[in-house]
Amino acid sequence: MIGKLTGTLLEKNPPQILIDCQGVGYEVDVPMSTFYNLPALGEKVSLLTHFVVREDAQILYGFGTAPERVAFRQLIKISGVGPRMALSVLSGMSVGDLAQAISAQDSGRIVKVPGIGKKTAERLLLELKGKLGADLALTGAGPAQSDVQSDIQQALMALGYSEKDAAAALKLLPAEAGVSEGIKLALKALAK
Structure with missing residues (x-):
């Protein structure tokens, strides 16, 4: 529904930011990789977004790059992995590192992310094999x-x-x- 936001950055409270888009303030949750690359307060910012509607909340997630959003969307498709855990994975490792871990089937790298246990890491590797690793390993060749x-x-x-x-x-x-x-x-x- 909401695919991209461009506006003025008003607040930074990790992992949430507030973007003013012509008088409407959007609260957006972002992974730390995006958060660290944000401009200073009061400057223009543009983020790709993913809108999640739940019974008890409507939450907007923002990403600085298209590969981050692709990885997020692939992660939340996995049973037992919600948006918060997907955000945690993208905050704990870069998309390139995640793609390499999936290609190499290396659960040890994913277990280092806070909140991810051995079983969840193995499920991620199994579910994302061939979906995420190959695509992003090619785009993030270095x-x-x-x-x-x-x-x-x-x-x-x-x-x-x-x-x-x-x-x-x-x-x-x-x-x-x-x-x-x-x-x-x-x-x-x-x-x-």
């Missing part, structure tokens, strides 16, 4: 690289640069740059 770039972007944003400036600086970096070298190169590029 999860280590994306983690490096994510770390660089978060460092730049912590130094006061906007998400847009940080993303532009990331595009100028060589693919093999590490975190510390990447930050130095990005700062030089932004200083010009």
